[in-house]
Structure formats: structure tokens, C-alpha cells
Amino acid sequence: MACSTFAAGLAVLLALAPGCAGGDEPPAQGVAELGTGEWQFEPLADGQEVELAHGAQGGWHVWTSLRTLGVEPEGVQLEVTTTVIDDPSSATTSRGRIVLTELEDGRCEFIGWPAVLREPACAIGLPLRIRGVVTDARGAVATAERLVRPRWDSDEACAGRP
Template sequence: MTGSTPAAGIVVLLAFAPGCAGGDEPPAQGIAELGTGEWQFEPLADGQEVELAHGAQGGWHLWTSVRTLGLEPEGVLLEVTTTVIDDPASATTSRGRIKLTEREDGRCEFIGWPAVLGEPACAIGQPLRIRAVVTDARGAVASGERLVRPRWDSDEACARRPQGAQDVD
């Protein structure tokens, strides 16, 4: 994959609510839409293939972006967990503080979060659950998940997969 091609990501949950911050009272739960994008937001559907990106430190990840409704844009904690469905031990979580950018349509977004995979060769072609939890400084939470299938053009072997085993098409 080249740096000029947006990498794949994930869609989690989408609904409609008034505005980015919602109103005077903190909402019990906000709304999150997780999609692809290193440079721009692109939604994905359950079951869609997503391309893995090679990280600067040698790891592999899926570029993800998030849009929210009902959350304040400052002091936001983003937590993204990737898990191969048939291998719960594969769960890998990355988290960090982000600042959401307000959009003209009332939603907020963050572009370009690297959702890490612990052993990417074992995820190729397998159903992968991406779960995102977004919490603002007031404690309002938005979360959701999507099932995707990672794609990667590499001959690297999965250490846990027996020699000669095939990826699922």
C-alpha cells in the first residue's frame, strides 16, 4: 500500500442527534460512527474487506476515523480494540486522548487513528471485530463495532496457524 491511497477502517454505529455537543445536559450516551481514513472519513459496511497499513515502527494497523454526535470535542478518550472472532486471545487495544474537529453538519470527527493488530498475519481473511469507545471530558460515551475482513498482500506466516493452512476466502 502506498501513502497516497487511503487505508481501510471501520463503521460502527450511526444515528441522528442534534449537534456535536447535544445540549446543556450531558447525554447518557452519544453516537459514534467509525470508518476508514488516514486523510478523510470513508464509511464501511459489515463484512467489507479492509487493507492493513504498515506502521512506522514495524507493526500493522487499520486506519480508522471516527465521527460523533452528542460528545464535546475537547478532552476525548478514544479506545479501539481489534479481535479476530475465532481467537479472543488476539484482542489488541490502542487508546489515546484526541481532539474532535467540529463539522458544518453538527457532527465532530477525528481522522487517522491506527487500530493496531497484534499478529496481523493471523487476521488475514478472518472476521475481525473492531470496537470503538469514545468518552468525552463530561463522561458521555459513544461506542459501537463492525465486523470486517483484513486484506494484506504479504507472504508472512501466522505463528499460530499450522504450516500449510489456508486463509479463508
């Protein structure tokens, strides 16, 4: 599979590398890029403003998307955590099984995961850490995070604001 080419090379390097005294091989490490986008991948830069989206069940979230390299596309567990910086109690984590789509350049991507905010009104304009962790069926892990600033562009969003 195209997504596993990098992983195969990495596995060979790990096998040839000197091991630790413990004997257990660490899982292969992949590479991930965290972006945004509900319909297509849009790169994110640290400090960038992102619009909150109103969810179907009444909550608020930021659309997140991921690109990976070195992760098998099937049997993937995704974990996304949002945390307002300086407020660890604001952390919200969601998890689910996903299937990555293979791209022509050897990377894989997943589009449109709703990164939920527990109290969105308390996050407006503040630095928000979004962290994505992808683990494939072999145990290869890829992690990415960005610091963004949520914004509300809707009067509806402010209706419940304290």
C-alpha cells in the same frame, strides 16, 4: 459548540426521565460511526475488506476514523480494540487523548487512528471486530463497531507470515 447541541437535548431528556432507585445519573450517551481512512473519513460496512497498513515501528494496523454526535470535541479519550472473531486472545487495545474536529452538520470526527493487530498474519480474511469507544470530559460515551476482513496487498506483509 455545534457537537454539543444533541448532547444538550439528550441531557434535558435524561433529566426529565424517571430515575432508577440508585440515584446516580448515568452519563449521557452519544452516537458514533466507525469508518476507515488515513486522510479522510470513509464509511465502513460490516463484512467489508480493509487493507492492512505497515506502521512506522514495524507493526500492522487498519486505519480507523470516527464520527460522533453528542460528544464534546475537546478532552476526549479514544479506545480502539481489534479482535479476531473466535480468538479472544487476539484482542489488542490502544488508547489516547484526541481532539475531535467539528463538522458543519453538528457532528464531529477524528481521522486516522491506527487500530493495531497483534498477529496480522493470523487475521487475513477472517472476521475482525474493530470497536471504538469515545468518552468526553463530561463522561458522555459513544461506541461503534464493525466486522471487517483484513487483507494484505503487499509482498512485504507476507514476508513474516507463518
